[in-house]
Every structure is written in C-alpha cells, then in structure tokens.
Amino acid sequence: MTADLATLRDALPDGALVTDRDVVAGYRQDWAKDPTAGWPLAVVRATCTADVQATLRWASEFLVPVVPRGAGSGLSGGATAVDGGLVLTTERMREIAVDPVSRVAVVQPGLLNAEVKRAVAEHGLFYPPDPSSFELCSIGGNAATNAGGLCCVKYGVTSDYVLGMQVVLADGTALRLGGPRLKDVAGLSLTKLFVGSEGLLGVITELTLRLVPAPPPASTLVASFASIDAAADAVLAITSRLRPSMLELMDRTSINAVEDYTKMGLDRTAEALLIARSDAPGATAAEEIAIIEQACRDHGVDEVFCTDDQDEGEAFAAARRAAFPALQQLGSLLLEDVGVALPRLPELVRGIEQIARKYTTTIAVVAHAGDGNTHPLVVFDPADADATSHAYEAFGAVMDLALDLGGTITGEHGVGRLKKDWLPAYLGEDVMALSRRIKDALDPAGILNPGAVL
Amino acid sequence: MTADLATLRDALPDGALVTDRDVVAGYRQDWAKDPTAGWPLAVVRATCTADVQATLRWASEFLVPVVPRGAGSGLSGGATAVDGGLVLTTERMREIAVDPVSRVAVVQPGLLNAEVKRAVAEHGLFYPPDPSSFELCSIGGNAATNAGGLCCVKYGVTSDYVLGMQVVLADGTALRLGGPRLKDVAGLSLTKLFVGSEGLLGVITELTLRLVPAPPPASTLVASFASIDAAADAVLAITSRLRPSMLELMDRTSINAVEDYTKMGLDRTAEALLIARSDAPGATAAEEIAIIEQACRDHGVDEVFCTDDQDEGEAFAAARRAAFPALQQLGSLLLEDVGVALPRLPELVRGIEQIARKYTTTIAVVAHAGDGNTHPLVVFDPADADATSHAYEAFGAVMDLALDLGGTITGEHGVGRLKKDWLPAYLGEDVMALSRRIKDALDPAGILNPGAVL
Numbered sequence: 001m002t003a004d005l006a007t008l009r010d011a012l013p014d015g016a017l018v019t020d021r022d023v024v025a026g027y028r029q030d031w032a033k034d035p036t037a038g039w040p041l042a043v044v045r046a047t048c049t050a051d052v053q054a055t056l057r058w059a060s061e062f063l064v065p066v067v068p069r070g071a072g073s074g075l076s077g078g079a080t081a082v083d084g085g086l087v088l089t090t091e092r093m094r095e096i097a098v099d100p101v102s103r104v105a106v107v108q109p110g111l112l113n114a115e116v117k118r119a120v121a122e123h124g125l126f127y128p129p130d131p132s133s134f135e136l137c138s139i140g141g142n143a144a145t146n147a148g149g150l151c152c153v154k155y156g157v158t159s160d161y162v163l164g165m166q167v168v169l170a171d172g173t174a175l176r177l178g179g180p181r182l183k184d185v186a187g188l189s190l191t192k193l194f195v196g197s198e199g200l201l202g203v204i205t206e207l208t209l210r211l212v213p214a215p216p217p218a219s220t221l222v223a224s225f226a227s228i229d230a231a232a233d234a235v236l237a238i239t240s241r242l243r244p245s246m247l248e249l250m251d252r253t254s255i256n257a258v259e260d261y262t263k264m265g266l267d268r269t270a271e272a273l274l275i276a277r278s279d280a281p282g283a284t285a286a287e288e289i290a291i292i293e294q295a296c297r298d299h300g301v302d303e304v305f306c307t308d309d310q311d312e313g314e315a316f317a318a319a320r321r322a323a324f325p326a327l328q329q330l331g332s333l334l335l336e337d338v339g340v341a342l343p344r345l346p347e348l349v350r351g352i353e354q355i356a357r358k359y360t361t362t363i364a365v366v367a368h369a370g371d372g373n374t375h376p377l378v379v380f381d382p383a384d385a386d387a388t389s390h391a392y393e394a395f396g397a398v399m400d401l402a403l404d405l406g407g408t409i410t411g412e413h414g415v416g417r418l419k420k421d422w423l424p425a426y427l428g429e430d431v432m433a434l435s436r437r438i439k440d441a442l443d444p445a446g447i448l449n450p451g452a453v454l
Numbered sequence: 455m456t457a458d459l460a461t462l463r464d465a466l467p468d469g470a471l472v473t474d475r476d477v478v479a480g481y482r483q484d485w486a487k488d489p490t491a492g493w494p495l496a497v498v499r500a501t502c503t504a505d506v507q508a509t510l511r512w513a514s515e516f517l518v519p520v521v522p523r524g525a526g527s528g529l530s531g532g533a534t535a536v537d538g539g540l541v542l543t544t545e546r547m548r549e550i551a552v553d554p555v556s557r558v559a560v561v562q563p564g565l566l567n568a569e570v571k572r573a574v575a576e577h578g579l580f581y582p583p584d585p586s587s588f589e590l591c592s593i594g595g596n597a598a599t600n601a602g603g604l605c606c607v608k609y610g611v612t613s614d615y616v617l618g619m620q621v622v623l624a625d626g627t628a629l630r631l632g633g634p635r636l637k638d639v640a641g642l643s644l645t646k647l648f649v650g651s652e653g654l655l656g657v658i659t660e661l662t663l664r665l666v667p668a669p670p671p672a673s674t675l676v677a678s679f680a681s682i683d684a685a686a687d688a689v690l691a692i693t694s695r696l697r698p699s700m701l702e703l704m705d706r707t708s709i710n711a712v713e714d715y716t717k718m719g720l721d722r723t724a725e726a727l728l729i730a731r732s733d734a735p736g737a738t739a740a741e742e743i744a745i746i747e748q749a750c751r752d753h754g755v756d757e758v759f760c761t762d763d764q765d766e767g768e769a770f771a772a773a774r775r776a777a778f779p780a781l782q783q784l785g786s787l788l789l790e791d792v793g794v795a796l797p798r799l800p801e802l803v804r805g806i807e808q809i810a811r812k813y814t815t816t817i818a819v820v821a822h823a824g825d826g827n828t829h830p831l832v833v834f835d836p837a838d839a840d841a842t843s844h845a846y847e848a849f850g851a852v853m854d855l856a857l858d859l860g861g862t863i864t865g866e867h868g869v870g871r872l873k874k875d876w877l878p879a880y881l882g883e884d885v886m887a888l889s890r891r892i893k894d895a896l897d898p899a900g901i902l903n904p905g906a907v908l
Contacts, residue, residue: 184862189651
C-alpha cells in the first residue's frame with residue numbers, strides 16, 4: 001500500500017499538512033543539527049488531539065514513520081526527520097487553564113516553558129523546571145525529554161511535576177492518564193513512563209502539571225575561584241549543608257566567552273565561577289547565603305559577592321544561561337550533558353580537562369553543579385575536518401569518562417540520536433532488552449521516532 | 455512438570471524456605487484480611503537479591519505464582535497468598551547506606567519506613583513520605599505501592615523520592631535502574647514504572663532514595679468546627695494560599711473513637727477537626743500558621759489552638775494516625791482511600807455522609823485534606839451478615855461517588871484485590887488494555903501477583 005498523503009490531508013484541518021519544501025526544511029532538525037536528518041514527506045502541524053490521532057492512524061495504516069516535535073530546541077537530535085516519514089509538531093496546541101485551588105495547570109504541549117511560568121505566576125504559583133532554553137523550549141518537549149534545568153537541585157525535574165496527561169499511542173488511541181490529584185495509585189504508573197520517552201511511546205497532547213506556591217525573591221551569591229578543584233570542593237561543602245535554589249559552575253572558557261558576549265564584568269582570570277541562589281523565605285535566605293559564603297571561603301575562594309537585588313541576581317543567572325549562545329560565537333558546538341553522583345564531580349571536571357588536552361580541542365564546562373549534571377561544550381571549527389573529528393572523539397570520550405565514574409550519559413537532554421551508541425554501555429543489555437519489550441508492546445510497528453534512543 | 459520444592463530449597467540459604475503451616479499462615483494475608491486468601495506452597499524469606507532471583511527462576515520454570523510481600527501492612531489486599539503459589543517476603547533484607555553529600559540513601563526493601571527516617575536523620579537529612587503506618591510498613595512495600603502519607607501535601611509521594619532501584623523480573627533477571635543522580639534521562643523512565651506496580655512487574659530488592667535537608671521543628675494548629683462543610687471550605691482557603699507540611703481532617707466519628715482510645719481531650723462535640731503543621735524555616739512558620747488560623751476564622755471555626763511545642767504537636771499528629779487502631783475498637787473496618795481534586799472535597803465529604811445513611815452503616819472519615827485524599831473507614835460487625843453486606847455495599851458506593859466526582863479509587867493504598875473491580879471504570883478499557891500489554895511484556899507467564907490489580 002502506498003502512503004496516500006491526500007487521505008491524510010482530508011483528515012486534517014486546512015493548512016495542517018505542509019509539504020512546501022522550504023517550510024519542511026525548517027522541521028528536519030532540532031538544535032543538534034544532525035547532518036544525517038532525512039527529508040520527510042510532510043509536516044503535520046496538529047491543532048488538537050484529534051489531529052494527532054488522525055495522523056497516527058494514517059501513519060499506522062501505511063507504516064509511515066512519525067517524528068514527534070515540540071519547539072525543536074532539543075540538543076540530542078531527538079526530533080530528527082526521517083526520509084519518507086512525517087514530522088508531527090504540537091507547536092500550535094497552546095491552551096492553558098490554571099486551577100489555583102488544586103494548584104495544577106492543564107496545558108497543551110505547544111506552550112513554551114516560559115509561557116507556562118508566566119501564566120501560573122498570575123495566580124501566585126510557580127512551575128519550577130527551568131531548562132536554560134526556557135524561553136524557547138515547549139512544555140510538551142520538556143515532558144517528552146523529562147527536562148531539567150537550574151532549579152532542579154532544589155525543586156526536582158519535570159517528571160516530579162507531571163500529574164497526568166493525554167497521550168496518543170502509535171495506533172491513534174488517545175488515553176487519559178492521571179489527573180489533578182497529588183496522589184493517585186490506581187493502576188500502573190503510566191504517566192511517569194511517558195515522561196522522558198522521547199517520542200518513542202506516544203505523543204503527549206495535554207499535561208496536568210503540579211504547581212507550588214511562588215517562592216519569595218531569591219538572594220544571589222557569585223564566587224570566583226583560582227582553581228576549579230577548589231570550586232568543586234566548595235560545591236560539595238555547600239550541598240552537604242543545604243539545598244540552594246540554584247548552584248551553577250562555569251569554567252574559565254565559559255566565563256570568557258560569556259564576558260565577550262555580555263560585557264558584564266566577570267572575572268576573566270578566574271578558573272571557576274560559582275553562582276548560587278537561595279529563595280528560602282524570610283531571614284532564612286540570608287542564613288543560607290551566609291553558609292554558602294562560608295563554604296566558599298573554607299575552600300579558598302578569591303572573591304565573593306552577594307546581592308538581594310533581583311535585577312542584579314537575575315543578570316548572573318542570565319550570564320550562566322548565555323553560555324550556549326556565547327560559545328556559539330567561537331565555533332560549532334557539541335553539547336554534552338553527563339551527570340555523576342556529586343562526590344565524583346571534581347574527578348569529572350578534571351577528567352574533562354585531560355580529554356580537551358588529549359584531543360587538542362576546546363571544551364568549555366558549565367554545570368548544574370548542585371545536582372552533578374555538567375554540560376561540557378566541545379567547541380570546534382566545522383570547516384576543519386581534523387578539528388571536527390577530534391571534537392566528536394572528545395564528545396564520546398566525555399561520555400566514556402562519565403560511565404567510568406558511574407555516571408549517566410545524559411542528565412536532562414535525552415539520548416535522541418547523538419547519544420544512542422552509548423546507551424547500551426550505560427543501561428546494560430538486560431535493561432536495553434526490557435526497554436525494547438516495552439517499546440514493542442506500545443508501538444509494535446515501530447513507527448514512532450525510529451532511529452532515536454533504542 | 456510438577457513443582458519440586460526441594461530444588462528451590464537447595465537454591466536458597468538454610469531456613470529461607472518455610473513450609474511450616476503455622477508460620478505460613480501468618481503470611482497468607484495483609485491488613486486487608488482478604489477472606490479469599492489461598493494457602494501457598496511455601497514462604498520464601500529472601501536474604502539478598504540472589505535469593506529473589508533463584509525464587510523467580512524456579513517459579514518461572516514451574517509456572518508457580520509468586521506473591522511479593524513487604525511488611526504485610528497493605529490495606530488493599532495486594533499481598534494476598536494464592537493457592538499453590540509462593541509468598542516471597544523481603545522482610546529480612548535490611549541494609550542501608552546513607553550518602554550525605556549526594557543526599558541519597560541506598561536501602562534494602564525490608565527496612566521499615568521509620569527505620570529509614572531514623573537512619574537518615576543521623577545525617578541531618580529527611581526522607582519525607584510518611585504513611586500513617588510508618589512504624590510498621592516497609593520501604594519496599596512503600597515503593598511497590600507508591601505510598602503517600604501526611605506530609606505529601608508539601609513533599610510529594612514515594613515516587614518523587616525514588617531515584618533508582620535494583621529489581622528482579624519474573625524470569626529472575628536482576629536489573630539496575632537509575633542511581634544516585636537527581637537527573638538521569640538515559641533511556642525510558644523504567645524506575646518510575648516499577649514504583650506503584652504492586653508486585654505485578656518485578657520484585658524490588660534495593661532502592662536509591664532522594665533525601666532532603668531536615669526541616670526545622672514544625673508548628674502545629676488544631677481547629678475544631680461545628681460543621682464539616684465549614685472545615686472543608688477552610689481547607690480550600692488554606693491550600694489556595696500556602697502549602698502546609700500537614701493538613702489533616704477528622705470527622706466526629708473519628709474524633710470520638712480517637713478520644714476513647716487516647717483520652718487526650720479532643721472536643722467530642724466538634725463535627726470536624728483540622729490538624730495543620732508548618733515546618734517552614736525561621737519566622738515563616740509563624741506566618742504560615744497565622745494565615746491558616748485566619749482561614750479557619752474566616753470559615754467559622756469554633757476553637758483554634760496553636761503550639762510550637764514539639765511533643766504537643768506530635769501528640770496531635772499521633773492522634774490523627776491513631777484513627778485506624780481507635781476505630782478498630784468499634785468493629786471490623788473497610789478502609790477506603792478515594793481522592794478528588796481539592797475543590798470537590800466538600801462534595802465528597804457530604805456524599806459519604808449520605809452513603810452512610812443510605813446503607814445504615816457507620817463511616818468515619820479521616821482525610822489527608824490538603825491533597826484531597828480521604829480515608830472513609832466503614833465500621834461494621836463481622837458477626838452480623840446484614841451489617842457486613844451493607845458495609846461492602848457502602849465501600850463500593852464511596853468509590854462510585856469518587857468516580858462521579860472525577861476522582862481516583864485509590865490515592866495511596868493501591869488497588870490490590872479489594873479495588874480491582876472498580877479499576878476498569880476508573881482507567882477505561884484503553885488504559886486497561888495498555889496496562890495489560892505492559893504486564894504481558896514483562897511477565898508473559900503471569901506468575902507475579904496473579905489476581906491483583908488487573
């Protein structure tokens with residue numbers, strides 16, 4: 001049976017099916033810019049759950065691969081188009097309803113993370129997960145990748161905030177899972193299984209999110225260290241005492257790239273910068289900042305600066321978030337996302353330095369230091385074939401190092417296509433086999449995001 | 455092939471396989487006291503993961519049903535023995551290692567929840583989930599049922615604290631999932647799938663638990679209301695403003711049963727008692743308690759009492775936890791566990807009153823009011839056949855009511871065997887079918903806890 005796009009077009013609202021090559025081109029890759037991306041038959045811009053169902057029913061009938069896509073800001077190539085397949089984007093599904101009494105929001109997947117935060121803030125509420133790309137990434141993509149962010153050290157990750165969802169299976173069946181209740185143990189934990197499934201098991205068309213009361217304005221501490229080891233030791237000292245609402249680390253390469261980009265006066269000579277925040281209520285924030293300051297002083301900090309000013313504090317957080325665009329000015333980037341148990345953080349940071357030397361490549365390190373999740377960014381000139389191949393070797397060597405340290409190959413970006421080759425080494429064959437059994441049970445024809453993860 | 459117990463005995467340490475009928479009798483039922491419980495061939499008291507593997511390999515070979523069991527304190531009959539099967543208890547697996555820097559504990563399933571709390575408290579850390587039975591229930595059972603408790607209104611449920619596990623599948627394969635990292639998105643979210651799977655998918659032999667810094671001592675407020683409607687309205691007013699660390703409700707029947715049992719001076723004339731706590735740091739606790747007090751006054755509270763004294767505060771929390779043993783003095787109990795979105799709580803409470811009248815039975819209500827999870831306790835005389843059948847009818851009617859209100863049939867106890875008949879109505883046929891596909895993928899022979907949940 002040949003896939004007949006006309007029947008799919010008829011099943012969708014006007015304009016939902018796009019085959020214009022120029023438009024389609026914009027949906028072939030996410031931010032990972034996977035050069036192996038294929039050319040899809042078409043892009044479906046779903047407007048509602050029924051559109052997603054119609055698309056998946058059609059795809060199941062004709063065995064056409066479907067690559068689900070949120071805002072396309074993924075960094076592991078999880079939304080990479082497949083030749084002859086469909087790209088199914090939920091970017092047009094953008095409704096939200098906030099219930100301040102139950103403290104939940106029911107949101108459609110196309111809303112950006114920042115839009116969710118703003119909508120719930122109007123009710124004095126807070127949706128914590130905050131990927132650095134929060135102004136550009138979609139809440140549906142956040143759920144599909146179990147996204148993290150800067151505040152996870154205190155508040156946990158996306159999965160901790162998803163109470164329920166509507167999800168469409170490969171065969172077009174729409175399911176409602178969970179709901180606006182903090183406690184619900186009726187049946188298997190299917191909601192959580194779909195969180196982080198990277199488009200392999202179904203397409204999320206609605207989320208019920210848990211919200212928390214808005215915290216008070218945060219206090220901020222910035223500390224520069226002459227040695228990255230000292231900074232890493234300070235991190236351990238801090239996290240063994242308290243749980244800041246942010247605890248980020250930047251190495252010298254990142255500091256200088258960000259300073260070039262923002263001109264905000266960062267200390268270019270520092271080997272590491274820590275940015276810590278406390279949003280504890282009342283006088284506790286000042287107490288926490290004092291403990292953090294003392295931990296920095298105990299580990300040989302060069303300079304430390306504290307502020308309660310919101311704009312100033314936010315500027316430092318923004319500096320950290322700017323590392324990615326700032327480093328892009330230096331060349332192409334391979335974004336790593338390895339994580340280790342906190343006590344192994346100093347070893348990881350030192351090992352990455354050795355890898356950069358070995359492969360004569362630049363690796364800038366920014367890290368969600370408080371939860372052990374680091375983003376080594378391999379910077380290279382894509383016009384230089386040698387440099388490019390060194391960069392990819394270094395990228396792999398960082399994952400190997402994380403595995404040696406008992407860590408994970410991806411803390412919050414997902415496996416996608418870029419990290420697929422390392423997944424068996426991390427999970428082991430038995431867990432891979434179990435994962436495939438679940439994939440096969442939910443998507444027996446394998447039409448959902450083929451080539452990703454497994 | 456006939457199951458040959460001798461080969462299983464040989465594969466286990468001395469004393470691990472028990473066939474003595476008097477001992478076996480004690481493992482046939484959990485607290486739900488399911489009268490349909492069967493007589494198992496034997497009880498396996500596993501001492502390590504290898505014992506669990508040996509047991510499941512043997513059971514797979516001979517197609518012998520295996521009922522996994524923690525402390526046997528389940529309230530839905532999830533650990534009910536099957537004729538000719540095995541009961542596999544993890545009660546002897548009791549090791550724990552706490553890592554205060556990573557803020558995780560690696561625990562074996564047989565440790566009691568209270569023992570985990572105590573072990574981590576020695577490091578200034580806190581494991582939040584606190585089922586009322588926390589001094590009697592095991593951490594393995596907590597994970598297998600995704601147990602909740604009193605502090606979930608602020609801290610979330612067991613699933614939010616399980617970062618990793620070792621689990622043995624039906625065929626005896628032991629898997630390691632997740633680990634001591636707050637962020638890990640490498641592969642499907644299998645860890646969370648096993649949490650709350652009620653022994654259907656595998657047997658958990660080790661857990662890696664996320665810990666948080668120990669909160670300061672809590673302040674406590676107790677408020678009595680002449681009308682349960684007023685109390686329910688006060689709950690909504692409180693939860694729309696803040697997130698207390700405990701917000702419990704007791705109705706008049708519960709108050710009087712607990713007062714008979716504890717003689718602590720509760721107001722017997724009140725129609726409802728609210729017990730609220732704040733463990734916010736510094737002066738914030740007093741601010742929160744003041745907000746809670748005002749919300750109670752705004753909704754016609756009769757009497758309100760606040761204390762910072764730890765013993766006094768703990769006595770009120772203990773009074774709430776004593777509802778179950780106190781009500782047991784009045785007869786046999788059917789423990790309900792329905793949950794609704796918070797705005798529906800007043801309707802649920804009023805509807806339960808009507809059900810009690812309709813079936814001329816006593817239903818005491820205690821509720822984790824802050825998260826909408828209520829425990830209507832149907833009290834009956836088991837020697838009276840009419841009363842017993844009325845009680846079971848009322849038990850079902852409460853679940854039907856919860857379903858009508860868009861709620862769940864079980865917030866934290868699990869489906870087990872007692873609530874199985876209501877699960878299809880709650881989940882719907884499509885979600886039931888998906889659940890069965892996952893069950894079949896993981897346990898194709900169906901040896902794990904047959905007759906429970908699905």
